[in-house]
Amino acid sequence: MSDTQDFCSLDDTQDLRDELSGIRHHLHRHPELAYQEFKTSDFVAQSLESWGYAVTRGLGGTGMVATLKAGTGSRAVAVRADMDALPINEETGLPYASTEPGKMHACGHDGHTTMVLGAARHLARTRRFDGTVHLVFQPAEEIGADSGAKRMIEDGLFERFPCEAIFGLHNHPGYPTGTFMFRSGPFMAACDTVEVVIHGRGGHAARPQLAVDPVVIGAALVTALQTVVSRSVDPMQAAVVTVGAFNAGHVANVIPETARLQISVRSFDAAVRTLLETRIRTLAQAHADAYGARIEVNYVPGYPVVVNSAPETELALQVARELVGDERVIDGFGPIAGSEDFAYYLQEKPGCFLRLGNGEGAPMLHNASYDFNDDNLTVGAAYWTRLVERFLAAQA
Template identity: 45%
Template sequence: MVSTFPHTHSVDVSQIRLAIRALQPQLVEWRRHLHQRPELGFKEQLTANFVAQKLQEWGFEQTLDTSVPLRYQRGIAKTGIVATISSNRPGPVLGIRADMDALPIQEENEVPYRSQHDGIMHACGHDGHTAIALGTAYYLAHHREDFAGTVKIIFQPAEEGPGGAKPMIEEGVLKNPDVEAIMGLHLWNNLPLGTVGVRTGALMAAVEVFQCTIFGKGGHGAMPHQTVDSIVVSAQIVNALQTIVARNVDPIDSAVVTVGEFHAGTAHNVIADTARMSGTVRYFNPKLEGYVEKRIEQIIGGICQSHGARYELEYLQLYPPVINDAKIADLVRSVALEVVETPAGIVPECQTMGGEDMAFFLQQVPGCYFFLGSANPSKDLAYPHHHPRFDFDETALGMGAEIFVRCVEKFCG
């Protein structure tokens, strides 16, 4: 439970709130600067330059020397940055992760800070995540006496794809010093401003994708006996794939198998010789890893064999499920309750079949990923994520920074 975390140094939490509130205009300014300059995965050069510039302004040195209390490293997984803040007192090492990339979407918002990059938009709140992480770094750099140990703030590229967490881990971002626990947040327009979604266990789903081509034998639509109809074969496959969730997966375990693309045929009177489909698989239970893939291939292979067709299947496991550690989730929950100041503001049942490569960090060290409510319909700020009019109530920026800072004070107290 949270009571097991050290509390060797008393911190006036009201002072934290006052300091973060004073920082709010800067958080908004940083977020809007980033929103105007969105960049796709592994191309976040402007974003990384901005982060590095701010860190340098606050006294961070670009070095690997662990004796330097305020330091940062660039070029991790191409554009990633890690900022390290070390206290003067020994203690644990906590990681805080923020993603930086945008999406290939044309923004439709008519706001002064709209995207200046044609066809690219921060439509998922990562500009806000980066601003919150910067605010956390600023506060901690100026209050190193209020905690013990070390905080590593990880600015990660390419969450939207192909995934920057895994290469950052492979390049040692959790080492030197070794991170003992990690946390991160996602601004969430599925929750109203003033709420926090946090739960123990699975929060977000595994993400897997497949592409399949069915090879039949084409011919005249009036002479089907001379053909192997790839559309008929594929239609049976689409229907049969639904039995995986309905009849193979334990009904207590949520899972999704979706065929999102289907392409075949060139004319009304021609039986197509090939058909192509693609889809996605989602699940929470890590025990399902590999199982759904196996069943998909068994079903496709069986149906193709029965009709005399052939197939090619490509299956990719992108992200594992996001699994929160009970102890760190309890810490976040207790801090979030202090920030939102009402039990109704804590939303425990906030799972989504969306995926996140934060999962790779949580596979390495215990941690918690949580949702920070950011929707405000009264200001027309409630469009869903990945929508061309997505935007959020920037009041959430200060709330996010306050939660992170208070978590540091409790974890590294």
């Protein structure tokens, strides 16, 4: 197992192409939302059990771990796939489009799951590794808080299925299919959500002096929030504060009682993350006090920063170079302002989260026209197989 030619190549998984496409299309037709992945879990578990895996279900709700051992090695590695879909009406017009109104695999988790299943299939039929592989099939990545990764860890994931490292990936539209992207250290942002409710005093639009107008207060706050990053955060640091929703009133001639702002906050550093919360709370309270209103600030911490460990990222990078060549590997990619609950795993274990190109000009993630590119299925299956084989290679 010391020679790289003994490890999985792209050619080794080509015979699985039709089977994997069928699996992916089945999953795409039957999307399920966070913590509702019952049929998906049944399908995945039955496939894995038929290939000889020991499958443990019920972690984090609908999550599961499939375990396979080979040789006499004592080391273990984990690979994770996410299974949940999004509450979006599909508009692809594909023959395998979602059959569930208002539900769609618009982020490619059907493809992520299928690639790991492809690796599971090939690992089971070759068993060219020395140790234990745990395949983690996770629910509820898209939920934003109290996610599947967090719940699986709380259910004893790493105590029950110990491993030296964990790996995962996400597809990335806009880059050529089969292109791998890596970054050591902070890679994807922490994401927090803030709801601000401004309680004013409603009244007639013709007599605003008798009211406390929450719309004016909210508008001033939206403008002030634009200074949080530009004037409070070190220019060498990255952060985002976006007001995504501002709701108040219903008609032109009534000053409403309340206004509500919803804010997305993203950062790559713990100190910056704390600073953002402090500044947003301070600005919100100051604006309410200045206008004589009352304010509520509900600050909900979301996923932490995805921080890839250097040795595991180097291994994952090397495996990609061996598999597809230097021209299809990007080192130092990102950072990415999107968030990912794989971050919770990386707080517990070393590992690497990477990106895989889903096609130039392809619809973006979370878009009603998005579709995972089937050309990635055998590439991803070969990559995960080779990574497991390399990580668990017999030690001389």
